[in-house]
Amino acid sequence: MDCFVASLLAMTARSEGIEDMPARQNWFEGWRLFAALTLTLIALSVWIAGMRQFEVDGVRMVIRFTARTSLLFFSLAFSAAALARLWPNGWTRWQRRNRRYLGVTFAASHGIHAIVIVCFAVMDPAGFAAATSIVSYIFGGIGYAVIIAMTATSFDRTASAIGPRAWRTLHLSGGYYLLFQFMVSFGKRIPEMPLYALFLIPLVAVFALRMISMAARAAPRAAQAG
Secondary structure (H helix, E strand, O other), X not given: OOOOXXXXXXXXXXXXXXXXXXXXXXXXXXXXXXXXXXXXHHHHHHHXXXXXXXXXXXXXXXXXXXXXXXXXXXXXXXXXXXXXXXXOOHHHHHHHHOHHHHHHHHHHHHHHHHHHHHHHHHHOHHHHHHHOOHHHHHHHHHHHHHHHHHHHOOOHXXXXXXXXXXXXXXXXXXXXXXXXXXXXXXHOOOOOOHHHHHHHHHHHXXXXXXXXXXXXXXXXXXXXXX
């Protein structure tokens, strides 16, 4: 499975115009990175829920926690190639080298998020109904469908089965859909809790970085064509 696609949420290295970087530089990389981060997320989720005796309040705290960790790992994975292109240094090379594992960690975080949402629905049906709507079911469902589709096509056989063009379209459009969904999910809470605007900063930054990187990659081609 070493040919696992570079990230759940990013384009291939060639489409980003960045050559492959050294495979592994230290212990905290690759699948060890994924395992360490995922186990930490699980441990912290259990600890947070345990602080409230695993009652509904604790479950809702874990929902908020995993939403934020998902945002973090999504931003790291989806910005990795653009940062490595624009500002190549030790950190961005590490980030680019490990974007596949950061992406998989994002999926793990959102998987925990989904499990805890189900727990909330079972423990407090009335509270769950009040906190959700048909719109959240539709767009949230699409988001999870995107994550599942990207995960399913992150292996050799499935990626080759759909072809490089379809793979690139799925992972690129899926990444931008998730970016948009994060913006909506956090943005809709701003009127009641203005500090939620801070969560939009990394999302806007990721989008801007990708646009700048795309423009920088297109400039030499335009010059050659001219």
